[in-house]
Amino acid sequence: MVEQIDDVQTGRQARPFGQDPVEDGQSALQELLSDPAHDYRVFKYGDVVEGQVMAIGRDEILVDIGGKSEGVIPSREFSTLSPEELARLQPGDRILVFVMQSEDQAGQAVLSIDRARQEKSWRRLQEVYEAGEIIEAEVVNYNKGGLLVNLEGVRGFVPASQVIAIRGGDESTKQADMARMIGSRLKLKIIEINRHRNRLILSERQAVQEQRDAVKAQLIETLREGEVRRGRVTSIADFGAFVDIGGADGLVHLSELSWSRVKHPSEVLQVGDEVDVYVLSVNPEQKKIALSIRRTQPEPWSRVASAYNVGQLVRGTVTQLANFGAFARLEDGIEGLIHVSELAGWRVEHPREVLNEGDEVIVRIIRIDPARRRIGLSLRQALEAADEEIEAALGPEGVAIKQQLLDRGITPYPEEGDSEPEDEPTAELDEEKAEAESETPPADNGEGA
Known part of the structure; x- marks a missing residue:
């Protein structure tokens, strides 16, 4: 049997003669790998890992990510760090890095803060998208x-x-x-x-839009019919105006804009106007809100009985011409009808023969029906009045309007060869028909945005 020989220079014990060197090397490697002190991680491109900053230089940052050696972050890979962020970074800080290369020629992993941030952002954006x-x-x-x-x-x-x-x-x-x-x-x-x-x-x-929908859903839950809210006009359409009442739009239908007759919302409103609105109805299923501006104001007909009398002379503005007469506005929300038999001293086939929409007129009140919200007016009877009576009732302006109408050929006297018109028994029926034809269609409650 051959004796064992020690290697004095290396301090290692000599192998007994005849032992397999390959087997000996494999055993040593397994022992090295199983040693907890050498528990290195193996990385590949695309890994995103957390590491500890070991050193910070002008051109690179060294980071321990648990590999065989420290990883290096070249300056081009931390360009997204602001000067303030870079100044706050200290050895010992933990940062997220992206593995660009598992090992370079120097045996170091090449890392990137920029790509790590980007990868983290993509993952966050995916979560945001799915949610x-x-x-x-x-x-x-x-x-x-x-x-x-x-x-x-x-x-x-x-x-x-x-x-x-x-x-x-x-x-x-x-x-x-x-x-x-x-x-x-x-x-x-x-x-x-x-x-x-x-x-x-x-x-x-x-x-x-989604934020507005969420706000609107929340608002609808708390909104109650009969409330008065402050809002801002956001858009105008032929059928009404949309008003923002705190993150949600409601519709003020054309018929709910004013007590007066309104042909188009632009006559009384502009985009951006601040207005008070009355909540008419709320439809949670369709998410629609119907609003009214006129109902935040006193109802004009409530004071007609005390403000007007039969026989009284008043000023008016022609608002609409119908087959049977002309409507004249006495004040906001109060209109009366001048029947064709009360326009002039001769038989008038259609009001357009003597009047146009927008004309200023003086009229005498000949009928008041507050319950049915109707006032009958006469132009010819007002023109028959003496200037002294008109001036006492309406001032010099009333006399001036009378003269303008007379100058246009509108007189209370029959034309030559024509007889003075008589009060027609169908006048009241004609008035009802004309008024019905001129009424604004009912509001489509909740044509909301």
Whole structure:
């Protein structure tokens, strides 16, 4: 048997003659790998891991991520760190890094803070997209099609059609609108996300609409019929005006704008006007709110009996011509009908023969029916009155209006060859028909936005 020989130089015990060196090497490797002091992690491209900052230099940052050696972050890979963030970074801090290369020629892993931030942002954006949440982002630039926004390292695109502040018109106007928005912050909704194609599309319009819908749903739960709210006119249509009453729009139908006859909302309102509105109805299922402006004001007919008398001379403005006569407004919410038999001293086939809408007239009240909200008026009887009576009742302006009407050929006297018109027995029936024809259609309660 051969004796064992010690290696004096290395201090290692010599192998007994005849032992397999390969088997000996494998045993040593297994022993090294099983030693907890050498429990190294193996990384690959795309891993996002947390590490501890070991040293900070001008051109690189060394980070311990549990590998065989410290990883290195080149300066080009921490460009998203602001000067303030870089100044606050200290050895011992823990940061998230992205593995760009598992090992370089020096045996170090190449890491990136920028890519880690971007990857973290993509994961967060995916969660936001799936949850349908609203996010906020800064506009950093624009191109021909829309705005570019930054979301913590991820570039998103907002098409021009999805931006509220971008007006229509020619291309130069659109480009000018987008240029002015650089640096502003927008609330956005993700409408498309594709991490592999680096594609992120967002919409401001959808974000704003969803927020308004949520506010409206909450408002509808608390809104009660009969309430009076302060609101702002947001848009005007032929059938009425929309008023924002705290994050939700309600409709004021044409018939609810004023006690007076209104042909178009633009006659009494403009976009941006602040108004008090009365809540007519709330429809939670259809999410519609019907409002009224006129019901926040005193009902004019409640004072007709005390303000007007049969035989009284009053001024009026012609508001509408019907087959059977002309309607004249005496004050807001109070109109009377001048029947065709009461327009002039001769037989008038249609009011347009003597009057136009908008004409100022003097009339005598010949009938009052507060219960049915009707007042009968006579132009010819007012023109028959002496100037002294008109001036006493209406002042010099009344006399001037009488003279203007006479100058236009409207007289209380029959034309040559014509007989003075008699009161027709159908006058009241004609008045009812004419008034019915002129009435504004009922409100479509809750044509809300």
